[in-house]
Amino acid sequence: MKEKNPKILWTLFKTMFVLSACTFGGGFVIVSLMKKKFVEELKWLEEDEMLDITAITQSSPGPLPINASVIIGYRMYGIVGSLVAILGTAIPPMVIISIICVFYTQFRTNRIIAIALQVMRAGVAAVILDVTIGLAQNILKTKSALHIALMVIAFVAAVFLKVSAILIILICLAIGIILAAVGHFSKQKNERNLDHEPTC
Amino acid sequence: MNLLVKLFFSFIQVGLFSVGGGYAAIPLIQEQIVNVHGLMTLEEFTDLITIAEMTPGPISINSSTFVGTRLAGPFGAIICTLGCILPSFIICLTLAHFYYKYRTLGAVQTILAALRPAVVALIGSAGISILLLALFQSDLAGVNFANTRWLDFGLFAGGLFLLRRYKEKMSAITIIFGTGIIGTVLYLLV
Numbered sequence: 554m555k556e557k558n559p560k561i562l563w564t565l566f567k568t569m570f571v572l573s574a575c576t577f578g579g580g581f582v583i584v585s586l587m588k589k590k591f592v593e594e595l596k597w598l599e600e601d602e603m604l605d606i607t608a609i610t611q612s613s614p615g616p617l618p619i620n621a622s623v624i625i626g627y628r629m630y631g632i633v634g635s636l637v638a639i640l641g642t643a644i645p646p647m648v649i650i651s652i653i654c655v656f657y658t659q660f661r662t663n664r665i666i667a668i669a670l671q672v673m674r675a676g677v678a679a680v681i682l683d684v685t686i687g688l689a690q691n692i693l694k695t696k697s698a699l700h701i702a703l704m705v706i707a708f709v710a711a712v713f714l715k716v717s718a719i720l721i722i723l724i725c726l727a728i729g730i731i732l733a734a735v736g737h738f739s740k741q742k743n744e745r746n747l748d749h750e751p752t753c
Numbered sequence: 754m755n756l757l758v759k760l761f762f763s764f765i766q767v768g769l770f771s772v773g774g775g776y777a778a779i780p781l782i783q784e785q786i787v788n789v790h791g792l793m794t795l796e797e798f799t800d801l802i803t804i805a806e807m808t809p810g811p812i813s814i815n816s817s818t819f820v821g822t823r824l825a826g827p828f829g830a831i832i833c834t835l836g837c838i839l840p841s842f843i844i845c846l847t848l849a850h851f852y853y854k855y856r857t858l859g860a861v862q863t864i865l866a867a868l869r870p871a872v873v874a875l876i877g878s879a880g881i882s883i884l885l886l887a888l889f890q891s892d893l894a895g896v897n898f899a900n901t902r903w904l905d906f907g908l909f910a911g912g913l914f915l916l917r918r919y920k921e922k923m924s925a926i927t928i929i930f931g932t933g934i935i936g937t938v939l940y941l942l943v
Contacts, residue, residue, distance in 0.1 A: 575926050576809050581879030583811075586925045593921045604869040605856065609848050611875070615768045615841030616778070616811040623845035628853065635846060643834055646810025650818040651830060653804055661803065665937060670807055672936025674887035675905040676929040679912030681880030686917070688873040704870035711878035712893065718875050719772055722868065729867030733860040 561629055562637050564595070569622055569641030574649070577670070580610070580617025582677055585684040587621060597629060600691060612722050618642050703728070756825055757832050759790060764817050764836030771813060778813035778837075782820065792824055813837055884909065904939055908932040 576583040591598045610620035626638030710716040763785040771778035805815035821833035887905045912928045
């Protein structure tokens with residue numbers, strides 16, 4: 554919650570509204586769009602922060618875009634920000650579905666709509682892979698063999714072995730906790746060694 | 754029990770137990786609406802999934818709105834969606850609070866750093882699934898290069914080129930709707 558300018562509430566609402574209205578497919582689609590918008594265009598969030606938010610939203614119950622809205626809204630303007638972001642995300646699908654409910658036979662059998670929905674997938678794939686390339690480059694730049702290996706293994710597990718996203722996140726969470734514990738104990742050991750040094 | 758109350762509590766359960774995105778919510782909604790309460794037939798429910806997948810927006814919001822509208826009009830739609838969102842709101846708000854409070858701690862940093870590569874891989878994997886749907890209309894197991902949709906491949910390659918070349922200046926929405934409009938026109942002409 555760096556800024557407290559009420560104007561950002563309007564930008565927040567508008568951005569969530571547009572993203573939600575234009576998102577076809579699962580939650581990772583909207584996460585890619587959010588990354589492009591909030592990190593690259595608006596510069597509200599850092600890239601690492603967006604990845605952390607994605608991990609949290611993926612491991613919490615409920616619709617992913619709503620979860621992400623709650624956290625980003627909270628970050629920008631506290632609980633009010635969360636509520637505004639949820640409204641922005643929830644209104645477009647509610648309106649669109651309510652309209653489609655009425656015309657739904659015509660909608661389902663319309664040839665132009667079927668073609669448009671199919672070809673738009675090519676654009677969605679381009680956006681997600683563009684975001685992925687940028688993110689993967691940054692992981693490679695860390696030159697940490699462990700993190701690069703985690704990324705490659707997670708990718709193979711998700712694409713080829715069909716391991717569920719939540720399981721992959723839980724396993725990496727466990728690895729992270731082990732690393733943090735090891736780091737903590739080796740630091741304690743070093744400190745103890747340092748304490749002993751003057752007496753040596 | 755009043756229908757609206759029943760719907761509200763059914764969708765709270767859907768929101769609370771659907772971990773891992775929209776597709777996890779579908780069997781839960783089916784359980785609540787078709788099996789437990791018998792509010793919809795399985796056929797209606799199948800139509801619902803088709804519509805929820807075809808239209809923009811989160812699948813679980815789409816489904817709760819659809820079920821709500823069908824069973825109790827616009828007010829039902831609002832009640833179902835509220836029920837579906839409520840658990841998310843409380844849980845994510847709590848997690849966000851702790852995340853921003855402790856994320857600068859060394860140990861938390863180490864844990865988050867191990868999670869980030871996984872998230873990148875998962876976003877990439879979602880991209881691959883959608884690319885396969887765009888190019889072959891199938892998943893990985895069903896890929897047949899004889900069925901490649903070259904026009905869609907051209908749209909994808911063009912879109913990716915523009916995004917890589919112009920970075921921040923090229924908005925995602927422009928690319929998605931651009932491919933939608935150009936692709937539809939080309940398919941209708943061919």
